[in-house]
Amino acid sequence: MSTPDVDVVVVGAGPAGSCAAIVAARAGLSVVLLERGPFPGSKNMYGGVVYPRILDGLIPNWWEEAPIQRWVTRRSTMLLTDTQALTVDFRSEAWGQPPYNGATAFRPDWDHWLASHAEAAGAQLLTDTTVVGLLRDAGGAVTGVRTDRPDGDLTARVVIACDGVNSFLAKEAGLYEHTDAKHFTLGVKETLALPKEVIDERFAVRERHGVDIEILGGTGKVNGGGFLYTGLDTLAVGVVLKLPKLAAQQQRPEQIIAGLKQHPAIAPLVQGAELKEYSAHLIPEAGLTMMPKMTMPGMLVAGDAAALCLAAGIWLEGVNFAMASGMYAAEAAVEAVQKGDTSATGLAGYQRRLSDTFVLKDHRKLRRAPELVLxxxxxxxxxxxxxxxxxxxxxxxxxxxxxxxxxxxxxxxxxxxxxxxxxxxxxxxxxxxxx
Amino acid sequence: MSIVACLKWVSHPGEPHDERFAGMSPADQSALEFALRQAALLGTGVTAITVGPSGADKVLRDALACGATRAIRIEAPTTAAGTDVATAIADHIADAEWVWCGDYSLDRGAGSVPAFIAAHLGAEQALGVIHVDLEADGVRATRRLDGGRRELLGVRSPAVVSVEGATARLRRAGLQSLRTAADTVIEVVPATTPIHRAEFMVRPYRPRARELPAPAGDSPLDRLRLLTDAAAASAARGEMVTLEPADAAARIVQVLTDWGYLPHG
The missing domain is CATH 1.10.287 (Helix Hairpins)
Structure with a gap:
């Protein structure tokens, strides 16, 4: 067998991909990080809360440089009917100090920042490059990827697929037994501009402190939930909608957001704001029910591509699971490359790491939550x-x-x-x- | 036979302060593509050159990935004056036989740099070209003129050709050349003459709004015709005069003032 072009190819420069690239490059492996957008984060729309403590070991004092909007010091869970609102509101000043807890962030900034660390570690970031398929040997093991560029094949000892919620690579490899629309929700978000002073006053916060409001109800007859996050001078307001219900109700998502914004408990918060952006994205919400097999000879799957998004009502977390899974995938890849065994057995350290940490422990513990909440x-x-x-x-x-x-x-x-x-x-x- | 592609690292008009969106103007992409095609035809290489700060290396790496054989960046601030940019480039490509430029960049759009380069080099110039035929002994270029007219030029080296953005689509770089370009060392050289910041921004021509009297036609259609000059299309107000350059410039300014495009006084 000829020598591969690189040790590790990471597909997708999102949180999972960049963290994987950082770990693998720092271990001395040759790493190529492929991103289909013109820069990391350019394809992302997420405007929610990031819980970055998993970065403590990877980027010490990350809070001193991370491109955050606000540190979340108020956490509210709101229950809405058409005319009523019940809110459980918690505030902690401790969350506004290092090492912090959660932060609102724009993913284009966040992903760009993480990818810059990957490049600094020695990974080669190639943008505007879409991976269109896998290269496999006669035995079916993954040996690299095919991109949409001329001469676009790139061989590698290990491919780490971090290509997002619709992971074509995991599907091509047959790692998803089945995919069902009921396992996904559609997240729809409006970014609204308001002066910082107005946001501070309306949400009773100061400086870089911010608010995370998770909402149950407010989505009419479509099962789902809502959210409202404070950026520095923007608000992210949106809904997460169960796909089959959305289709059955024949409603457009923007109508549902408009309804949420008109609710008596929400309207005063968003009044006068200017719409800057509208975007939508699928979310893998079914947890363990939909998770694919994450390891195969020559390839690992991480982040949203592996459905590692925790959607358990009061807990809505994805970026931290993505970053952690990317790191663990890279650690397993490093082990396998160093041992010269990139078979499923050689890469088994990935599954072990996921099982031993919060990544799968939280999903196991909360495995019934997504179905219950929806x-x-x-x-x-x-x-x-x-x-x-x-x-x-x-x-x-x-x-x-x-x-x-x-x-x-x-x-x-x-x-x-x-x-x-x-x-x-x-x-x-x-x-x-x-x- | 040396072929040069002059490239400018420009910010995106919608995100002027975010370097992540910055890159090559469409016109520069066309210029690079023609340079690469001509180099293939003549069996030579292409030197990509830019004037700017370190961020401008991005356009050079893009050019290398597409097939340029050499990349030079002349150190300068982002908003360098066009005359200084042209001087700096011309000083570094004095022996160039073909210089390809975009006709104007997205951020400032004056389109003056190619002409200044040609003047410095003493080269022929074909500016604002909309069609190019490459030949072994030269270039046949089509220029856009006023009134929908076209000018056909036979260009011989040494020459500067600036092309519009739609004249060619830049080839997609191969994966391996993209990887190689990412690690290629860019030649960074100082400008041979001082480079000053541009004192003012040149923008594309935008006639100012003029106050017009209400049309006096009897029917809405008549008033619409009067308002839009549709009925008077054949009665254009242009005139042909033959004057010395200074007098011609003064006459143009006078007419533009009379028509309301320039302020009185």
């Missing part, structure tokens, strides 16, 4: 029931005396059409997931 009862019955309970609890209806909470709960449960055994079952599922 279920019809949680989406359409419980918000009304809970909001009505709270409204009656705090409604002063003198001269009538205050009713007991248990009585209100039972009345509202029946009014909402929720069966007691379903409530208990969902409660138990939620407890097992989140407890």
């Amino acid at each position: 279920s019809d009862r949680v989406q359409h019955l419980y918000p009304t029931m809970v909001a009505n309970v709270v409204e009656r609890m705090f409604h002063v209806d003198n001269p009538n005396p205050k009713p007991g909470v248990r009585r209100i709960l039972d009345q509202e449960r029946r009014k909402a059409g929720v069966r007691r055994r379903d409530l208990l079952r969902d409660g138990w599922t939620g407890f097992r997931s989140f407890g």
Whole structure:
């Protein structure tokens, strides 16, 4: 067999790909990082919260240079009906100091920054280059990639596929047993411009502190959820919609965002803002249910390509899982290249690392959460029931005396059409997931 | 036979302060493509040259990836004056026989640098070319003239040719040459003469809005015709005069002032 062009080809310069390239290049391997866009991040639309603590070991004091918008010091979970809002709001000043917790960031900036570290480590970044297929040997092992450029074949000892949610490489390799629209949601986002001072005042934050609001309800008859994040002088407001429901309801996503922005609890926050950008992206939300096989001879799959996105209602995390999986994939690739064994056995360290860390531990623990959160009862019955309970609890209806909470709960449960055994079952599922 | 492609690293009009969007203007891409085609025809190489800061290496690497054989960057600030840019380039390519330029760059659009280079080199010039036929002993170029007219030029070396952006599509670089270009050392040289920052920005011609009296036609169609000059299309106000250059320039300024394109006084 001829000598491969490079040790490692990383496909996709997103968080997973760049972290993989950093680790592999620092280990002394020759690395090519391929990106289809004109620069890393140019194809991304994510405008949410990044939890970068996984970078502590990779880029010490990353917070001193990372291109963040605001550090999230307020975390709110909002439950909406058409006319009601119940918000659990938490604030911590500790999250506004090193080593911080989460931060809002624009992925074009974030990915560009991470890729610059990969280049500094010695990886060769090639942009405007789309990988269109895999090169394989007679035994089926991956031996490189084919790009859309003339003379576009690039051979490698290991290919790390970080090519995003619709990973054509993982599909071509047969690593996805099946893909189903019900495993995906559509994330749709508007970026709205407001002066920083206005955002600070409306969201009660100062300096670089920011707010992360996760919303249950507010998406009409389409199952999903909403979000509102503060950038420095922008807001990211959007919805995440279950695909089959969206198709069945024949609604356009922008109509649903418009509805969310008109909600009495949201409208004052976004009033007067100027629309700067509208974008949409698929999200692999089904967790373990949809994860592909992540290792095959000569290739590893990481990030969204491996469906490593945690969508568990109150936890919506993807970038940290992507960065971690990219790092672990590269560590396994380094081991395999150094041993001269890039077979599935030689690359098994990847799966072991995923299993031993939060990447798969969190997914296992929360494996029932995505289905529960997107279920019809949680989406359409419980918000009304809970909001009505709270409204009656705090409604002063003198001269009538205050009713007991248990009585209100039972009345509202029946009014909402929720069966007691379903409530208990969902409660138990939620407890097992989140407890 | 030396062939030079002059390239400029320009910011994207929509993202003027973000270097990630910066790159080659479409016209420069066309120029590079013709330089590469001519080099293949004549069996020689192409030198890509630019004037700018280190970020400008990007356009040189793109040129190398596409097939340029040598890349030179003359160190200068981003907003260098066009005359100084032309002088700096001309000083480094004094023996060039063919110099290919874009007719104007996206960011400033004056289109003056190719003419200045030709003047410095004492070379023929074919500027604002919209069609090029490469031949073994020269170039046949088509220029756009006013009023939809065309000018056909037979150009012999040494010459400077500037082309419009739509005249050719730059070839896609191969993967291996892209990898090689990424690691190629760019020749960075100082300018032989001082390079000053541009004192003002030249922009594409944009006539200012003029206040017009309301049209007096009887019907909406008549008023529309009067408003749009549709009925008077054949009665153009142009005139042909023969004057000395200085008088001609003064006459043009006077007419533009009369027509409202330039302020009085």
